[in-house]
Amino acid sequence: MELKEGRESNPVGSIYRELAEVEDRLKEFTASVNDSQLNEILTEAQIKLDTARLHIVEAAVRTALKDTSLSDSLIENRQDKKLFPDNISLKQALWLTEQLKEEAERLGMAVVIAIADKAARPITVQSMEEAYIASFDIALNKAFTSAALKMSTSELKSLSQPGKELYGIQNTNEGKIVIFGGGEPLIYKDTLLGGLGVSGGTESQDSALAAYGKEKLKEAFSWI
Template identity: 30%
Template sequence: MKTKHYLTLSDAEFLLEQSYQYAIEYAFNVSICIVDETGSLLAMKRMDGASPMTANLALEKAKCSAISRRPSGVFENLIKNGQMGFLTMETFSGMLEGGEPILYKGQLVGAIGVSGVKSFQDAEIARFAIERFLTQVF
């Protein structure tokens, strides 16, 4: 039998706080979502000044990343390069940069989705939090 790693609520709150502090430092108003490996919401924060739309986008980016085990920006690039078939998938959305998978010891344990600034900045926030989390875990 294999050992399965997973995010605890404490882990999700740590990731959320790291993302939030990064956003504060750069004066970004964003929504941040942390999901488990199935794409189910664990924790969320919508900062003051962040558009209500960003809350849904952050969740969808996180779910996309968790379900696919890839950064959500991968799908945005595929679509930009002509693979329009992804747009027909009714059960799969959030295919915009800003969702990042959280891998621990080669296992997907969850994902972070961020929305509210430029897509590359959304992804930057998520990657920063993941890096801080993995540094803390090891």
């Protein structure tokens, strides 16, 4: 790519602008593509570009501020500065759903996949063919639980056994709290973005697929 004028005097700003231009062209191209597989690849590339630009902003802050403690404080307070994503978007949720559906098909599973935002409100829910009807509400409630309590439903299971500190929690919140595997909080850089719920397989299968989705989202956000 041809370097823009001003790169020498302000390299971070120049790189940021160039990435923004690439992302704009990528979005235009993605909108014109009819091939679903290629579209998924392009969407993943867009997410990675978004994240790369956020990392560049962080680098610029650290470079501009000579006082390391002050720059660290600003980065830690990134939710207010909007330097990093603090809530999962619909585009990201739909992309993650497609990744999970592909993995479920590879494993021979038919599941319902639900994703909630950081306030535990549902963003998207999709049912694969042959998935159980009952799995729809279960997946939604797993996504709600993992976002609302900021923990996996597998972890909650151990904490809600008789004699444990959260025993009986499944009877709260109008019965929407799920205490078996298949729900995972979606976290990036220690920030809760939302919750993921998977239902349709065995408990261990749902747990494994949800954990796969959690890591897949981290991978998409990573620019390294």
